[in-house]
Amino acid sequence: xxxxxxxxxxxxxxxxxxxxxxxxxxxxxxxxxxxxxxxxxxxxxxxxxxxxxxxxxxxxxxxxxxxxxxxxxxxxxxxxxxxxxxxxxxxxxxxxxxxxxxxxxxxxxxxxxxxxxxxxxxxxxxxxxxxxxxxxxxxxxxxxxxxxxxxxxxxxxxxxxxxxxxxxxxxxxxxxxxxxxxxxxxxxxxxxxxxxxxxxxxxxxxxxxxxxxxxxxxxxxxxxxxxxxxxxxxxxxxxxxxxxxxxxxxxxxxx
Amino acid sequence: xxxxxxxxxxxxxxxxxxxxxxxxxxxxxxxxxxxxxxxxxxxxxxxxxxxxxxxxxxxxxxxxxxxxxxxxxxxxxxxxxxxxxxxxxxxxxxxxxxxxxxxxxxxxxxxxxxxxxxxxxxxxxxxxxxxxxxxxxxxxxxxxxxxxxxxxxxxxxxxxxxxxxxxxxxxxxxxxxxxxxxxxxxxxxxxxxxxxxxxxxxxxxxxxxxxxxxxxxxxxxxxxxxxxxxxxxxxxxxxxxxxxxxxxxxxxxxxxxxxxxxxxxxxxxxxxxxxxxxxxxxxxxxxxxxxxxxxxxxxxxxxxxxxxxxxxxxxxxxxxxxxxxxxxxxxxxxxxxxxxxxxxxxxxxxxxxxxxxxxxxxxxxxxxxxxxxxxxxxxxxxxxxxxxxxxxxxxxxxxxxxxxxxxxxx
Numbered sequence: 001x002x003x004x005x006x007x008x009x010x011x012x013x014x015x016x017x018x019x020x021x022x023x024x025x026x027x028x029x030x031x032x033x034x035x036x037x038x039x040x041x042x043x044x045x046x047x048x049x050x051x052x053x054x055x056x057x058x059x060x061x062x063x064x065x066x067x068x069x070x071x072x073x074x075x076x077x078x079x080x081x082x083x084x085x086x087x088x089x090x091x092x093x094x095x096x097x098x099x100x101x102x103x104x105x106x107x108x109x110x111x112x113x114x115x116x117x118x119x120x121x122x123x124x125x126x127x128x129x130x131x132x133x134x135x136x137x138x139x140x141x142x143x144x145x146x147x148x149x150x151x152x153x154x155x156x157x158x159x160x161x162x163x164x165x166x167x168x169x170x171x172x173x174x175x176x177x178x179x180x181x182x183x184x185x186x187x188x189x190x191x192x193x194x195x196x197x198x199x200x201x202x203x204x205x206x207x208x209x210x211x212x213x214x215x216x217x218x219x220x221x222x223x224x225x226x227x228x229x230x231x232x233x234x235x236x237x238x239x240x241x242x243x244x245x246x247x248x249x250x251x252x253x254x255x
Numbered sequence: 256x257x258x259x260x261x262x263x264x265x266x267x268x269x270x271x272x273x274x275x276x277x278x279x280x281x282x283x284x285x286x287x288x289x290x291x292x293x294x295x296x297x298x299x300x301x302x303x304x305x306x307x308x309x310x311x312x313x314x315x316x317x318x319x320x321x322x323x324x325x326x327x328x329x330x331x332x333x334x335x336x337x338x339x340x341x342x343x344x345x346x347x348x349x350x351x352x353x354x355x356x357x358x359x360x361x362x363x364x365x366x367x368x369x370x371x372x373x374x375x376x377x378x379x380x381x382x383x384x385x386x387x388x389x390x391x392x393x394x395x396x397x398x399x400x401x402x403x404x405x406x407x408x409x410x411x412x413x414x415x416x417x418x419x420x421x422x423x424x425x426x427x428x429x430x431x432x433x434x435x436x437x438x439x440x441x442x443x444x445x446x447x448x449x450x451x452x453x454x455x456x457x458x459x460x461x462x463x464x465x466x467x468x469x470x471x472x473x474x475x476x477x478x479x480x481x482x483x484x485x486x487x488x489x490x491x492x493x494x495x496x497x498x499x500x501x502x503x504x505x506x507x508x509x510x511x512x513x514x515x516x517x518x519x520x521x522x523x524x525x526x527x528x529x530x531x532x533x534x535x536x537x538x539x540x541x542x543x544x545x546x547x548x549x550x551x552x553x554x555x556x557x558x559x560x561x562x563x564x565x566x567x568x569x570x571x572x573x574x575x576x577x578x579x580x581x582x583x584x585x586x587x588x589x590x591x592x593x594x595x596x597x598x599x600x601x602x603x604x605x606x607x608x609x610x611x612x613x614x615x616x617x618x619x620x621x622x623x624x625x626x627x628x629x630x631x632x633x634x635x636x637x638x639x640x641x642x643x644x645x646x647x648x649x650x651x652x653x654x655x656x657x658x659x660x661x662x663x664x665x
Contacts, residue, residue, distance in 0.1 A: 041571075044631065052633055166634035173625050182625055189628065198632060215627060216504055 004076065004086060008093025012065065018101050025049070025105025030124045033113040039161040041207065043114055043122070046106060047201055049192050050126045054102060055133045056158050062094045062137035065250055074255050087138075087250045091160050094134045099127045105169045118204050120131055128235045132193050135243035142246040142253065156165075165192045182217045190231075193238040273318075279303030279326075287320075287328070288313055294318050296341075302326040302349065308332045313343050322348035324440065325379065330354040335362035336383070345374040354383035361413060363388030364402075367395060375400060385413030386434060393422045401430045406457050414439040415456070418446070426451065435499040436519045437479065444468050451475075459484040459510075461503075463491060471496060478502070482527065486512040495521040502528055508549070513534040521665065524549055530572070533559045542566050545665050551577055551617075560584045568662045569593060569612070577617035591659040599660045610658035613649045617640035 012018055038200050066073075069090075076086050078169035106126060110119040144150035169188060173181065189195040203215075203222050221227040276290040277283060278300060284290040288309050289298050296317040304324035311334040314320070318341075330336040333355045337346065345372075351364040363385035363452060367373050373395045373488070380386040386402035397416060406412030416438045417432035418424055424446040431437040437453035440446065441464040448471035453460040458477035461483040463469065470492040476482035482498040485491055491514065498508035508527035515537040522544045524530035529551040531541070540563045546552040552572040553564065557580025560561055563590045569575045575592060589605070590612075597608035616635045619626045629635050642649060 048633070049629065103634050162633050163637070166629050168625060168636070170619070170629060173623050176491075177623050185625055187630055195628075195632070199628060202631060218628065 001058045004081075004089035005092050008090055009096050012093060012097035015065075015099065017061060018097060021061075021098075022105045025053075025102060026109065029106045029109040033109050038199065043205055046110065046122065047198070047205070049106065049200055049243075050122065050129060052162060052202075054126055054129050055161065055194065056135035058098050058130045059137045059154045059158050060151070061098065062134045063141050063151050065094065066090065066138065066141040067150060070255075076108040077255055083251050084247060087247050090115050091134065091138060094137075095131045098130045098134065101131055102126050121204055122201060122225065125201060125235075128232075128239060129193065129197055131239040132235065132242075135239050135241075135246070139242040141248040161192050161194045165195065169195075186221050190234050193235055196231055196234060200228075258328075269278070273297035273299065275637070276300045277303065278307075280305055291316070291318070296343075305399055311338060312336065313338045313340060314344050315322070317341050317343035319345040320347070321345075323380075324352070324516065325350050327352060330362070330364070334354070335360075335366055339367045339370055339373055342371040342373065343378070344370065346378060347374075347453045348378065349378045349380040350381060351379040351383065354385070355509065356384045356411070358410075361385055361388065361417075363413065363417070366390075367392050370395070374398075378439075379403075380415075383413070386415045386426045386431070387420075388413075388417045389421050389424065390419040392424075394424070394504055395421070396427070397429065398425070398427045399429065402432065402434065402561055403430075404433045406433055406435055409435050409457055410455065414462075418443045423445070425449070426589050431456065431460075433457075436497070437476075438462070440464065440466040440469065442466060447471070448658065449473060452477075454478055456480065462486075463488045466491075470494070473501065476501065476508075480505075481510050483508075483509040484510040484512065484590075485514050485517065487511075488514050489516050491517045493517065493519045493522060496523075497521065498527055498530065500525045500526045502526060504528070507532045510534075511539070514539065519544065523547075523665075524552075529554050531555075533562065537561055538564075543663070543665055544568075545570070546575070547571050550574065553584060554578070555583075556580070558584050561585070563588070565589050566659075566663055567591070568665055571664065574614060574617040574620075575612045577621050578613065578650070578653065579621045583650050583653045587653075587655040589657045591657070591662045593662075595658045595660075598660065603613050606658040608658075610654060610655045611643065611646055611649060612655060613653045614639045615648055618649055 028049055029046055033039060033042040036042045058108060107123050110122055136157050140153040141150050144153060199218055200222055203219055222231055276294055278287050278290045282303060287302060287307055288307055294300060294316060299319045304326055306327045306329060308329045308331055317504045327350045328336050330353045332353050336351045336354050346365060348522045354364050354592060355362045363376060364380040364383035364387060366388040369391040371393045373392060376398045378400045380400060380402040382404055387397055402415040404412055412435045415434035416426055418440050419444040422444050424443060426438060428447045428450045429453060432452045432455050432645045434456050435458050437456045437460045438448060439462045443466045446469045451474045453474060454477045456479045458480045460479040460527040462470060463485045465487050467489045473495045475497045479501055482501045498511040503507050508524045508530040511533045513535045517539040519541045520543050524546045526548045530546045530549040532554045535555045535558045537560045539562045543566050545568045547570040552569050552575045555576060555578050557578055562585040564585060570593045587610050592610055592612055595606060595610045597606035599606055615638050
């Protein structure tokens with residue numbers, strides 16, 4: 001496993017696209033912190049980056065990489081290596097390289113310009129989002145053998161979490177406006193890793209006061225250690241469950 | 256001959272100032288009460304350094320009380336410390352501390368009963384129930400005092416400067432910290448509040464109830480429950496004040512409730528949850544103010560009428576304005592909005608495209624507060640952008656027809 005992981009990791013890190021991703025991240029992050037007059041604004045720019053660009057790049061790049069290395073996977077399968085080892089090393093290779101790109105690109109300016117605890121939280125959330133969307137990409141490549149369909153599905157996944165889910169939430173809020181729905185809404189956000197991460201980070205960015213009653217409920221839940229650990233557990237579940245499903249399918253798949 | 260008269264007048268002035276009494280451990284009078292008992296109107300009582308625990312001290316003659324090296328008058332948490340029941344009294348240079356607590360007769364550090372021209376200058380009021388309490392009085396001057404209390408909740412602490420049914424008061428240059436309301440006005444007319452620094456009070460920095468024709472200038476209100484609340488009042492002038500960091504779930508920089516004909520000009524609002532909350536306020540002019548880094552710049556309820564909001568800077572607020580209805584009977588004109596993205600072809604520094612300061616998301620949040628959980632999501636910014644291009648849900652007349660291209664110098 002170690003050798004395949006190392007090979008995949010180095011192969012991706014040498015990829016021009018990942019280098020471009022890293023450079024773009026660092027450009028945006030550095031300019032966000034140096035152009036804005038206070039670091040809070042820079043944090044918000046970075047928040048948008050983490051919530052939009054990171055998932056899109058992770059999910060698309062991983063799917064394309066898996067499809068492009070299908071021959072390589074077939075070659076590996078013909079060798080006496082456990083299938084789970086192959087799939088795990090691909091997963092860790094993708095996660096490791098994309099997370100490295102994210103840490104180098106966004107992490108350095110974050111740690112330099114922003115408050116340490118918040119920037120650490122932001123980094124952890126960014127890495128978790130990377131891992132979550134890599135595992136979702138692996139799942140969709142397993143579901144569809146066809147490249148076009150698989151990549152289509154990954155784009156749909158991204159649109160769903162970045163956009164549609166919030167639309168559905170808003171719709172539900174208006175449908176159930178007469179009821180006390182704040183607490184159910186806390187549960188609803190657990191269904192989207194991006195919403196969960198956004199609220200987790202916003203609560204640290206000193207904008208809870210304007211979120212009023214809802215903000216207070218969220219702060220009560222997410223602000224303490226129990227809530228924090230619950231939400232991190234949820235994020236970790238989001239990153240492992242799709243991967244485990246894909247692993248189970250990969251073991252039995254007729255390549 | 257002229258000089259002779261001047262010297263004569265001076266001499267007369269001196270002789271009219273009355274007798275002088277000294278109170279202190281090394282002085283003829285050991286207690287303040289004994290000195291007050293023998294003094295007459297026009298006399299001066301000097302209190303020297305020391306701790307005086309004499310219960311309730313009542314001043315019933317027009318005398319001047321001056322502290323030397325800041326003597327301490329202590330109410331032992333039982334008594335009202337100084338009660339002034341005569342006009343023309345001056346209190347200067349004392350430290351008044353630990354007044355009693357009672358919810359029926361409201362003991363204060365210094366309380367003025369039905370008097371005129373009382374002057375309270377340069378005192379320290381420390382840990383009292385009410386700091387300075389003025390009732391049924393006119394033409395009093397409260398200047399350069401420092402009022403510090405340690406209130407935990409609204410019921411157990413009084414106000415810093417409490418004024419009730421009074422007229423023509425001047426409250427100048429005081430530091431007020433940790434009280435319920437910093438300054439409280441109820442039925443107080445024709446008064447002025449100037450250059451005070453009011454911070455960390457539990458409820459409001461400055462609170463007007465049923466008070467008319469008052470003004471406050473150049474004060475600083477920081478980190479209070481709400482900076483200033485103006486309620487059920489008319490013709491209040493508010494100029495050049497600073498409202499800072501009134502930040503919390505129900506915090507406002509400035510709260511208007513059922514007021515009319517007020518004028519708000521040249522104020523700075525920075526880092527408040529909501530800079531101004533206007534509820535039932537009419538014919539008020541809001542001009543030349545700076546709103547920066549607030550959650551909401553201006554929350555204007557639909558029951559406000561004929562207000563004019565002009566020539567203000569709205570910079571880096573999360574929401575510039577919000578309202579709870581579809582009807583708008585107020586005028587927005589010539590403001591600078593940092594979110595404005597129009598152009599100016601004829602270079603008259605006024606944008607050619609009208610600006611709609613009300614974002615769709617602020618309307619949604621107003622009608623459904625739970626929607627706040629979508630704050631800063633991609634979906635919401637997409638909604639706002641599309642609404643800006645094709646307004647369909649936000650009130651049609653909520654519009655600034657002459658938005659400025661660059662910020663005003665304020």
